[in-house]
Amino acid sequence: MPGNPLPLQDEKNQKGTLGSIPTKEKELRAPDNILTMVQNIEIDNLKPKMLQAHLMLLTKFKALEQADEQIDVRYLLRAHERYLLWLNFLSSQNFDTGMELIPPIDVCYIWHLHLLSPMRYYEDMLRIYDPLQKFPDFPLERLYDIWVKNDGHTDPESESIWVNNTRQPWILDPDDSSDLR
DSSP states (O other): OOSSOOOOOOSTTOTTSGGGSOHHHHTOOOOTTHHHHHHHOOOGGGSHHHHHHHHHHHHHHHHTOOSSHHHHHHHHHHHHHHHHHHHHHHHTOOOOTTOOOOOOHHHHHHHHHHHTSHHHHHHHHHHHSOTTSOOOOOOHHHHHHHHHHHSSSOOHHHHHHHHHHHOOOSSOOTTOOSOOO
16 A cells, blocks of 8 residues: 555646636525425426336336346347337327327337437437427326226227237237347
8 A cells, every 4th residue: 555645736726626616606505495495396206106106117117027138138129119119109199188098018118218318319209200299298107007006007098009000919928039120
């Protein structure tokens, strides 16, 4: 071990350090009412129901995992293809505000993954679809309500619309080894 640490340099004049910021700017302070302001902010995704919904969603995703990595990769590639079918289907629809379809769970998985990169998602939606079109939000609350009510990922209306419009099964078979498109 070295005996002495490296000597500290004078921080007052170093570029890119707090010492290089004029004193007036360093004294930024939070308003006295910051706690009151924070308590008045309500964020939908931080409500207990939405936290439970997100945890249940992640649990459902974890249940999709297979012991064989090759099966997982093939499953995810197929899920990606199906997600593109979902996006194409959504782009061809004009949705009522009350209509909230859910996709199959594998499509939810890829949609959720896409949403984890908000800027990319936003750019993709603008690039692919008419910017004036109302594009449905990820149906997390509806998924949760269905899972709690039915103890499974099923919605007869959504399933019927999916099968009729995509010619794909509602449940993606992880053991399907047919060629990818």
